[in-house]
Amino acid sequence: MKRFIGFIEKEFYHILRDRRSLFILFGMPIVQVLLFGFAITNEINNVDIAILDHSKDATTKVIIDKIAASEYFSIKQFIDYEAAIEPAFKKGQIKAVLNFEKDFSNKLISEKKATIQILTDATDPNTANTISNYMASILQNYQEELNKGIALSYQIVPKTRLAYNPELKSVFMFVPGVMTVILMLVSAMMTSISITREKELGTMEILLVSPLKPLQVIIGKVVPYILLAVINAIIIILLSIFVFRMPVQGSLFLLGAESLLFIINALSLGILISTISASQQTAMMASLMGLMLPVILLSGFIFPISSMPIPLQIISNIIPAKWFIIILKGIMLKGVGLAYIWKETLVLLGMTLLFIGISTKKYKIRLE
Amino acid sequence: MKKENAIYVENLTKMFGDFTAVNNISFEVGKGEVFGFLGANGAGKTTAMKMLIGILKPTSGHAQVASFDVASQADEVKKSIGYMSQRFSLYNDLTIKENITFFGGIYGLKKSVIKEKTQELIDELGLKDEANKLVKSLPLGWKQKVAFSVSLLHNPRIIFLDEPTGGVDPITRRQFWEMIYREAHKGKTIFVTTHYMDEAEYCDRVSIMVEGKIEALDTPKNLKTQYKVDSMNQVFLKLARNIE
Amino acid sequence: MGIKVINISKTYDKIKALENISFEVKPGELFGLIGPDGAGKTTLFRILTTLLIADTGEATVAGYDVVQEYKSIRNHVGYMPGRFSLYQDLTVEENLNFFATIFGTTIEENYDLIKDIYVQIEPFKNRRAGKLSGGMKQKLALSCALIHKPKVLFLDEPTTGVDPVSRKEFWEMLKRLQKKNITILVSTPYMDEAELCDRIALITDGKILEIDTPEAIKSSFPKKIYRVKSSGTFQLIQDLGAYDKTHSAYPFGEYIHFTSTSTDFKAKDLVDFLKEKNHSNIEVMETDPTIEDTFMELSK
The missing domain is CATH 3.40.50.300 (P-loop containing nucleotide triphosphate hydrolases)
Structure with a gap:
C-alpha cells in the first residue's frame, strides 16, 4: 500500500508541475461553459418567419399579432398554400413557418382544442430548437390568457416539426454536453497521454521491472485523474448554478454517483488507448479522433440523435457519452430519480466493466 | 578581422539568467582545419556550438563563421555551413533517397542537381541496394555516414559535427573519420565534438572546455607534451577532473 | 546466483x-x-x-x-x-x-x-x-x-x-x-x-x-600489430590502404595500427614502402593489441 501511495504522490507531482496542462485542464471547463452560455447564445432576436393561415379568423389574427409584437419574431411573408412552404425555406429568408389549421377559432370553441404547426429550419438546429421553444411559450401565454377564469380550458396544441429535444424547455441543455466532453477529455485523454509518456521516457521499463503489479501502476496513474475530473465536474455545476442560474432539479448525490461512473468509464477507455499507442502523440490523436469526435457529434450534445439517419442513430448507442447525457439531462433538468434512468445507468455500467475487462487483459506485463 | 579564418571567436559569452554557460571564449579555426571541440557534459560545448551555427544569440562578444557575423548575419552563416548531430541526423521514416531530396530541397538545390548528387552519394557510399529503404532499417554507422554526406549537399565551407560517432562500431567509426579527412583535404573546415578521446588525436587542433571556459587549445601533440602524458584521454582527465 | x-x-x-x-x-x-x-x-x-x-x-x-x-x-x-x-x-x-x-x-x-x-x-x-x-x-x-x-x-x-x-x-x-x-x-x-x-x-x-x-x-589476436606514424596521417591511411601487404590499417589515436597479410613481414619492409611514397618522420613499431583491434579483426 505504501508503494501505491508513493506512486500516486509522484503522479501528483507530474500534474502539478506541468503548469500549462494544469491551466488548460481547469481553464477549459470554465471557458467552455462560459462560451456556450454567453457566446453561443440561445437567445433569438427578430427572427424572420412566415405565416400560413388556413383559417384567417379572429383567433389566428390575435395570435399572429402577438407574435409580430414580440421582439423575437418578425413576420416576413404570408403564404397561401402548403406547397409554398418549401420554396420559402429554400430561399433562406425565413427560419420558421407557423401553420394554422382550418377553422381554428371554431375548433377551439367547439372542440376546446386547435392545432398550430411550427415548422423550423433544421440547418441550424440550435436556433431551430430555440425558435420552437419561444414560439411555444408565446402560444402558452396566450392560452393561459384565454383560459383565465374558465372552467373548461381551451387548448392550443403547437405541433413542432424538426424540432429538437422537445422535452427541453430551457437554454441549459448545453451544460450536460459540456460536462460530458470535459470529463471525457480529462479522463480519457489525460490518462492515455500520461501512461504513454512513461513509455516514451523509458520509465515504464523500470516500473515493469519492479515489484509493482501492473494493475497497481494503472490504478496509480488513474486515481489522480479521477480527482481532477471530479473537481472539473464540480466547477461546471457550480458555474451553471451561480452564473447561469440553472436549477439542478434532481439529487446531487445521484448526480455525483453517475458522474463518477462515467469518469471511470472514460478512464478505462483512456487505458485502452494507451495499451495500443506507443507515443503521446498517437495517444492524443486516438483520444481526439476516437473519443472526442463521437462525443461531440454522435452523443446528442450538439446534433439531436432523433434527427440523425438511422445507421448513425444505431451507432450512437455504443457511445457511452450518449447515455451519460441522457442521465445528466434527466437528473439536472427534469429532476428524475434512479427509477427513470436505471436503464441508461445499467448500460453505462456494463460498458465500463467491459472496457476495464479488455484493458486489463490487453495491458502487458512485458514490452512488445 | 582576419579573413582567412573559417571561424573567428572573440570574447564570446552566453548567460542564462545568472548562469554563465559560455564564459568569454576566444579562438580561431583555420580553413581546412579539423578542429576538435572537447569538454565534459555541461561544460558549455553545445551552447557554444549553437551560437556558432546561428541558432542562439550570444550575450556578448563576437563570432564570425565563414566571415559572417553569427548574431547579425545568421542566415548567411546557415547557408555556408553544414550541420550534423548525433541526436538528429536523418528522418527515420523516410528512405535514404527521400532524405537526400528533402535536405537538398531545403537548401534550395535544383531538382537536377539533387538527382545528380543523390546518385553520386549513393555510389560513393555503396548503398545502391539500400537507397530505397527506410533510414530506420540501417545500422547506425551507415546512417551517420549518409547524414554526413547529406550535410555536405549544399557544398558548405564549414561543417559542424556534434558527436557524430557515438555508439558507432569501431570499423565504421574509422571509415567515418576517413570521410572527414577527405573533406578536410578538399579544403573544408571541420568543427567536431566527440567523447572518444582517440578521435581527439585525429584532430589538427583541439580545445578543451571546462565550466564555460576554454582551458586548453593546441595540437594533440603539444597538449600531451605540456601535460606530460601520453594520450589525449589523460590530458582530458587532468583538465576536466573535479568538476560537477 | x-x-x-x-x-x-x-x-x-x-x-x-x-x-x-x-x-x-x-x-x-x-x-x-x-x-x-x-x-x-x-x-x-x-x-x-x-x-x-x-x-x-x-x-x-x-x-x-x-x-x-x-x-x-x-x-x-x-x-x-x-x-x-x-x-x-x-x-x-x-x-x-x-x-x-x-x-x-x-x-x-x-x-x-x-x-x-x-x-x-x-x-x-x-x-x-x-x-x-x-x-x-x-x-x-x-x-x-x-x-x-x-x-x-x-x-x-x-x-x-x-x-x-x-x-x-x-x-x-x-x-x-x-x-x-x-x-x-x-x-x-x-x-x-x-x-x-x-x-x-x-x-x-x-x-x-x-x-x-x-x-x-x-x-588471442592472431597477428603482429605495428603502430605506424608519419608526418601526413591522411596520406598514410591512403597509402597503407593501397599497400599490397596490408591486412588491416586502422587509425588508433595518433597512430595507425597495421597488420600484414604475410607471415614473415618485417617492419623494415613497411618503412621502405613509406619512404618510397615520400613520407617523412616515419615511425613503425610493434605494439600490443587492444580489445578494439580484436573486435575489428573478429567482426571483419
Missing part, C-alpha cells in the same frame, strides 16, 4: 536481433557486453529483465527463470535502461524517493550502498532531473537502480554520451559495488571500457564473437 543464458534467439520483423546467444555470468562478477549500437545488447537486457520473451532458448537470473519466475526477478534486480529513464519533472530527491518506495524500501535503509554515488549529486537534490548534466543524470539513474539493494544489476549503456571524466568515475563506482557482492552485467560501445570488466563478451549483429577475460581476448 549469477546469470545463465542458453541459446537465446530473438527475431523482430524478420531482423535477427539475437542469434543463439549463450554465456554465463558468475555471482559477483563484473561482466561486460561490448558492441556497437544495433548489436542486440538492449534486446538481450530486456529478455534478462523479463521485459521481452525470447523466441527460443532459456535464461536464468539469480537462479530464477526469466519467463516462469519473472516476478521474483523483478524483486531482485536493478535495471538502468539505455536512456537515463528518470522523471524529468521530479527533483533528484523525489526521483530517488519514488524508486525506493515502489521497491518497498527507503533511502535511509540502503543509504550506505548508494552513499558513494549519491553524495556527489546530493548538493543538487532539489534540482529537477531534467536540468541535470549527463554525468549527474547517470549517477542519479544508478542510485535509483541500486536503492533496493539488488542482487543483480543490469546497466544498459550507462556511459553512452557521457564525457570521459564521468565515465571514469562511473567505472570506479561499479568496481566498488562489485565488492559489495552485486553481480553486474553492463553493456557499452566504448571498447576501452572493456578492460575494466572481469570478463567480456564481444557482440555484433546479434552474435557473440568471443567471450573471455580482456587479457585473454587481447592475447
Whole structure:
C-alpha cells in the first residue's frame, strides 16, 4: 500500500508541475461553459418567419399579432398554400413557418382544442430548437390568457416539426454536453497521454521491472485523474448554478454517483488507448479522433440523435457519452430519480466493466 | 578581422539568467582545419556550438563563421555551413533517397542537381541496394555516414559535427573519420565534438572546455607534451577532473 | 546466483536481433557486453529483465527463470535502461524517493550502498532531473537502480554520451559495488571500457564473437600489430590502404595500427614502402593489441 501511495504522490507531482496542462485542464471547463452560455447564445432576436393561415379568423389574427409584437419574431411573408412552404425555406429568408389549421377559432370553441404547426429550419438546429421553444411559450401565454377564469380550458396544441429535444424547455441543455466532453477529455485523454509518456521516457521499463503489479501502476496513474475530473465536474455545476442560474432539479448525490461512473468509464477507455499507442502523440490523436469526435457529434450534445439517419442513430448507442447525457439531462433538468434512468445507468455500467475487462487483459506485463 | 579564418571567436559569452554557460571564449579555426571541440557534459560545448551555427544569440562578444557575423548575419552563416548531430541526423521514416531530396530541397538545390548528387552519394557510399529503404532499417554507422554526406549537399565551407560517432562500431567509426579527412583535404573546415578521446588525436587542433571556459587549445601533440602524458584521454582527465 | 543464458534467439520483423546467444555470468562478477549500437545488447537486457520473451532458448537470473519466475526477478534486480529513464519533472530527491518506495524500501535503509554515488549529486537534490548534466543524470539513474539493494544489476549503456571524466568515475563506482557482492552485467560501445570488466563478451549483429577475460581476448589476436606514424596521417591511411601487404590499417589515436597479410613481414619492409611514397618522420613499431583491434579483426 505504501508503494501505491508513493506512486500516486509522484503522479501528483507530474500534474502539478506541468503548469500549462494544469491551466488548460481547469481553464477549459470554465471557458467552455462560459462560451456556450454567453457566446453561443440561445437567445433569438427578430427572427424572420412566415405565416400560413388556413383559417384567417379572429383567433389566428390575435395570435399572429402577438407574435409580430414580440421582439423575437418578425413576420416576413404570408403564404397561401402548403406547397409554398418549401420554396420559402429554400430561399433562406425565413427560419420558421407557423401553420394554422382550418377553422381554428371554431375548433377551439367547439372542440376546446386547435392545432398550430411550427415548422423550423433544421440547418441550424440550435436556433431551430430555440425558435420552437419561444414560439411555444408565446402560444402558452396566450392560452393561459384565454383560459383565465374558465372552467373548461381551451387548448392550443403547437405541433413542432424538426424540432429538437422537445422535452427541453430551457437554454441549459448545453451544460450536460459540456460536462460530458470535459470529463471525457480529462479522463480519457489525460490518462492515455500520461501512461504513454512513461513509455516514451523509458520509465515504464523500470516500473515493469519492479515489484509493482501492473494493475497497481494503472490504478496509480488513474486515481489522480479521477480527482481532477471530479473537481472539473464540480466547477461546471457550480458555474451553471451561480452564473447561469440553472436549477439542478434532481439529487446531487445521484448526480455525483453517475458522474463518477462515467469518469471511470472514460478512464478505462483512456487505458485502452494507451495499451495500443506507443507515443503521446498517437495517444492524443486516438483520444481526439476516437473519443472526442463521437462525443461531440454522435452523443446528442450538439446534433439531436432523433434527427440523425438511422445507421448513425444505431451507432450512437455504443457511445457511452450518449447515455451519460441522457442521465445528466434527466437528473439536472427534469429532476428524475434512479427509477427513470436505471436503464441508461445499467448500460453505462456494463460498458465500463467491459472496457476495464479488455484493458486489463490487453495491458502487458512485458514490452512488445 | 582576419579573413582567412573559417571561424573567428572573440570574447564570446552566453548567460542564462545568472548562469554563465559560455564564459568569454576566444579562438580561431583555420580553413581546412579539423578542429576538435572537447569538454565534459555541461561544460558549455553545445551552447557554444549553437551560437556558432546561428541558432542562439550570444550575450556578448563576437563570432564570425565563414566571415559572417553569427548574431547579425545568421542566415548567411546557415547557408555556408553544414550541420550534423548525433541526436538528429536523418528522418527515420523516410528512405535514404527521400532524405537526400528533402535536405537538398531545403537548401534550395535544383531538382537536377539533387538527382545528380543523390546518385553520386549513393555510389560513393555503396548503398545502391539500400537507397530505397527506410533510414530506420540501417545500422547506425551507415546512417551517420549518409547524414554526413547529406550535410555536405549544399557544398558548405564549414561543417559542424556534434558527436557524430557515438555508439558507432569501431570499423565504421574509422571509415567515418576517413570521410572527414577527405573533406578536410578538399579544403573544408571541420568543427567536431566527440567523447572518444582517440578521435581527439585525429584532430589538427583541439580545445578543451571546462565550466564555460576554454582551458586548453593546441595540437594533440603539444597538449600531451605540456601535460606530460601520453594520450589525449589523460590530458582530458587532468583538465576536466573535479568538476560537477 | 549469477546469470545463465542458453541459446537465446530473438527475431523482430524478420531482423535477427539475437542469434543463439549463450554465456554465463558468475555471482559477483563484473561482466561486460561490448558492441556497437544495433548489436542486440538492449534486446538481450530486456529478455534478462523479463521485459521481452525470447523466441527460443532459456535464461536464468539469480537462479530464477526469466519467463516462469519473472516476478521474483523483478524483486531482485536493478535495471538502468539505455536512456537515463528518470522523471524529468521530479527533483533528484523525489526521483530517488519514488524508486525506493515502489521497491518497498527507503533511502535511509540502503543509504550506505548508494552513499558513494549519491553524495556527489546530493548538493543538487532539489534540482529537477531534467536540468541535470549527463554525468549527474547517470549517477542519479544508478542510485535509483541500486536503492533496493539488488542482487543483480543490469546497466544498459550507462556511459553512452557521457564525457570521459564521468565515465571514469562511473567505472570506479561499479568496481566498488562489485565488492559489495552485486553481480553486474553492463553493456557499452566504448571498447576501452572493456578492460575494466572481469570478463567480456564481444557482440555484433546479434552474435557473440568471443567471450573471455580482456587479457585473454587481447592475447588471442592472431597477428603482429605495428603502430605506424608519419608526418601526413591522411596520406598514410591512403597509402597503407593501397599497400599490397596490408591486412588491416586502422587509425588508433595518433597512430595507425597495421597488420600484414604475410607471415614473415618485417617492419623494415613497411618503412621502405613509406619512404618510397615520400613520407617523412616515419615511425613503425610493434605494439600490443587492444580489445578494439580484436573486435575489428573478429567482426571483419
